[in-house]
Amino acid sequence: MTRGTALVRRPGDRLAEGLVTHIERTDVDVARARRQHEAYRAALAGAGWRVREVDPADQCPDAVFVEDTVVVCDDLAVLTRPGAPERRPEVPGTEKAVREAGLEVVRIEAPGTLDGGDVLQIGTTVHVGRGGRTNDAGIAQLAAHLATRGRTVVPVPLRDVLHLKSAVTALPDGTLLALPDLLDTTVLRQPLRAVDEEAGCHVVPLGDDLVLMAASAPRTAALVSGLGFTPVVVDIDEYEKLEGCVTCLSVLIPHA
């Protein structure tokens, strides 16, 4: 049984030069990061996803964080215009992959900026973080594109955090796991549970009751398990040194 296609992009040799904005830079062990990426790909495959590699963009240290380059909604791929200009050359490789997956392609245009890490889709509601990477023009363009698929966009102001999904993601039943101090929770449209581990608010529903989580959030994994879900745990600490998390390393395209 295949759930769909999971796009990933292998880390390049320059990974350790990736951007760091809200945390202190520490050394990244690239060889270890490659092993962790291999295990991450295996976890996706083990959960029933067909893993497809996006062409490398090795001149861009952050290219492994492929989530930031596209928002997939049903049969539509919205190519982003990343808020960090040095990440924009990552987009053409993603465009090739989503075209090959048969998706309709539109894009965020200047002056809009939008990173996929700011976009949290839950049912027909799409929460979009407004912060350092995503601006109002980007949010307005995304809202217009996703309206064609019956989605409603809710902007969420962020505080001192890279992306919306650095601070909140959702379990398969729509319950939000969040670090409430990092965003304006009053605008969120789903029930919220505060977590006490930074990586605890990063989950990726993989289908059925499976929930991809980082090994750095053991207490939250126990919580998630107690709620009746099955955590699929991966160690991604080399990516966490670059403000990455489990969501950023893939783009899931159901049924593709």
Ligand SMILES: CN(C)C(=N)NCCC[C@H](N)C(=O)O
């Ligand atoms: C949800 N998150 C956090 C993401 N989708 N992306 C992380 C990108 C990290 C990269 N060093 C950067 O600063 O762009």
